[in-house]
Amino acid sequence: MADELVIYTDGxxxxxxxxxxxxxxxxxxxxxTRLSGGDARTTNNRMELQAAISALEAVAxxxxxxxxxxxxYSDSQYVKNGITSWINGWKKNGWRTSAKKPVLNRELWERxxxxxxSLDVDWEWVKGxxxxxxxxxxxxxxxxxxxxxxxx
Numbered sequence: 835m836a837d838e839l840v841i842y843t844d845g846x847x848x849x850x851x852x853x854x855x856x857x858x859x860x861x862x863x864x865x866x867t868r869l870s871g872g873d874a875r876t877t878n879n880r881m882e883l884q885a886a887i888s889a890l891e892a893v894a895x896x897x898x899x900x901x902x903x904x905x906x907y908s909d910s911q912y913v914k915n916g917i918t919s920w921i922n923g924w925k926k927n928g929w930r931t932s933a934k935k936p937v938l939n940r941e942l943w944e945r946x947x948x949x950x951x952s953l954d955v956d957w958e959w960v961k962g963x964x965x966x967x968x969x970x971x972x973x974x975x976x977x978x979x980x981x982x983x984x985x986x
Contacts, residue, residue: 839902841889844972845881853983856885857975859968872979882910883942890949904955909962918957
């Protein structure tokens, strides 16, 4: 669909916590934009969130992309369920989980929520390591960032 922009995201770590990487691919109007980054000491969940945040920040900063319907594919149930469901309860409960504990990665959730609220985004879960082309590309970007941080 010409009016739809598609994003794939992935994040991961070597050790948890440990050196981590994230990657995303933005597909729009026949073009492919790849972004990636990493952190020397982080967690898998933080990298999954950072991948989604970085992709949506890129979209928000692009006038042509921002107006489109956006479909984000993530292999992280944590990200998909967190942003589409759990976050509503967290905000209502003063950023506490149902177990009354502080929500982990709150600052990242707040950034993702602000982006999600300002754009027209649908979230889809995809199975990781299942041969889905752009999910595998994102995993490769993530692994490349981890290797850089490990000095390989």
